[in-house]
Amino acid sequence: MGIEIEDKFDVSPEYVVPDLSGLADVVGPKGYQLVALYFDTPDLRLAARGVTLRRRRGGSDAGWHLKLPKAKGVRQEITHPLTRSTKIVPAELAELVRAYTRGAELKVVAELETRRNVTVLRDGETGLVEIADDRVKGTVYGEDVRIVRWREVEAELLDGGDQALLAKVGKRLRKAGATPSEATSKLAKLLEPAPLPKAPTKPGTAGETVIDYLASQVAALLSQDPRVRRAEDDAVHQMRVASRRLRSALKAFKTVVTGTGSLQEELQWLGAVLGEARDLEVIRARFGRELAGLAPELVTGPIQVRLGTDLHKREEEAYERIKDALSGDRYYTLLNSLDALVAAPNLGKAAAKPAEERLSAIAAANWDRVTKAYDTAQAVEEPERREIAMHDVRKAAKRARYTAEALQPTLGKNMAKLAKLAEGIQEILGAHQDGVVAQETLAKEAESARQAGEDTFTYGLLIGIERNAAERAHDEFPGVWAKTVEAVRKVL
Structure with missing residues (x-):
């Protein structure tokens, strides 16, 4: 797997690649002949979402390549060795x-x-930037076969280079x-997938704002799917956040988009499926940091195994359950419902x-819900019930917070401020809740250790640490709440 950082340019058939000396050592050009087969569904579902799946022979990177949609200026590429079959996509991809x-x-x-001439800028043996000059013949298959020819130049950052050098190369090429290419890939020059359907809404209306936001979160959820299947770092968290944002938006904007109750339930189901692995991941990392902060003589018994290896095993089992869920009809029905x-x-x-x-x-009504929930909680006398409230x-x-963030592009700075203030309340209450949950987890693990005849001294230390963290957040909350309420008055 790799991350591509590259710039693409359209050039005329007569274009001459400029002299790049002075930027670094220049090696090449060296010629290659490349043949790539591109796979998609008959209605081009991958191309419509910016996904590329190909089988390429020739050049230095022959094999199967899956390129996922661009995010923050880079595209993730997943590779697989070349297979004999030219018609069957490897099961993993x-x-x-x-x-x-x-x-x-x-x-x-x-x-x-593609007839490709490659020039590499190097620093000694270290590759910095690769410039590929491509003359391309593209064939589109379908009811009618169509052939298109063009020329383009790509400048791609290699492991040893930096963005400043890539920018200098691009300046000389221009x-x-x-001219910078508007196409995201060669395939985008060839295929013309139907645009993703989107509800017609009038500019400047509430409907336009809400539908645009929902579309962005559906795209965010889909973009994390392959990463979750590969158990990549933070992928479950990001997919869970997208599902939560969607559900929150459907609740908040129920007068704008109506009749979404069953969809909200399915998003809640997906969030719960993702939540088990995410919660284990977070608490395992939390305990790891706390153990690392203790003096070695205070860490007794096989606690690192119980709070590390054992929790990680449970996390891996939870990932398997996620993969099963993401391969089931219920999940695909949910995705179809989101598209609709x-x-x-x-x-x-x-x-x-x-x-x-x-x-x-x-936005104001959603903040009112926060204050009403707080007033309700404060009216509860019994401590345990108040904690639940x-x-x-x-x-x-x-x-x-999610509502304000959704509205920030349309309503501006006040929504950004409101989102930040709501996040502050969420975080301090979350710190208290996380400390309580961690204590409960530690108590259960300590009991298992006790029954196995293990030393439980360190569990007690960790429970004390977590209790202090929870109590500190609890004690700080009234002051944070008062300041937040006053700040929100100025925003709304």
Whole structure:
């Protein structure tokens, strides 16, 4: 797996790659003949989402390549060794695009034959930037075969280079007549997938703002699917956040997009599926940091195994359950429902109203939910029941935060401030809750250790650390709450 950082340029057939000496040592050009077969569903579901799946022979990186959508300027590429079959996609790669294909057949939709001349900028033996000058013949397969020819230049950052050098290369290429390409890939020049359907909404309306936000979160959820299947770092968390944001938005904007109750339930199910592994991941890392901070003589018994290896094993088992869920009909039905939500939602009367007028009121109403939840909690006399009620305050704060973040592009700085204030309430209540949960987990693990005849001294130390953290957050909360309420008054 790799991360691509590259710039693509369109050039004329007569274009001359400029002299790049002075930037670094220049090696090349060296010629290659490349042939790539591109796979997609008959209706081009991968291309529509910015996903590329190909089998390429020739050059220095022959094999199968899966390129995932670009995020923050880079594309993730997953590779697989070349197989004999030119018609069957390796099962490992087919699995990673199931959220996009949803059972549809993968077949060859295009072929690219490329005459490539490669120049490499080096520092001694270290590659810095690779410049590929490509003359391309593209063939599109379908009811009618179509052939297209063009020339392009790519400048790709290698492991030893930096973005400043890549920028200098791009400047010289442009000065020689190259123009930045609007196409994200060679395949994008060939194929013309139908645009993803999206509900027609009037500019400046609440409906437009909400549908745009929902579409962005559906895309975010889908982009994490292959990463979750590979158990990549933070992927489960990001996918869980996307599902939570979607569910929160459907609740908050129920007068704009109506009739989403069953979809909210399915998003809650997905969040719960993802939550088990994520919670284990977080608490295992938490205990690892705490143990690392103790003096060696205070760490007794096989506690590192119980709080490290054993929890990690449970985490891996939870990942398997996630993979099973992501391969089931219920999940694909949910994805289809999300696509339908963006393409043809049930829009309420509020959707046609001006965004600023209607959505500002919704943001204020969601903050009111936080204050009402707080007042309700404070009216509870019994401590344990009050703690449960304060958890509702945290959930309300999270929803207020997500709502404000969704509205920030439309309503501006005030929503950014409100989101930050709501996040502060969410975080301090979360710190208290996390400390309580950690104590409960440690108590259970300590009991298991005790029954196995192990020394439980260190469990007691960790429980003390967690109790102090929870109590500190509890004691600080009233002051944070008072300051937040005052700040929110100025924003709303």
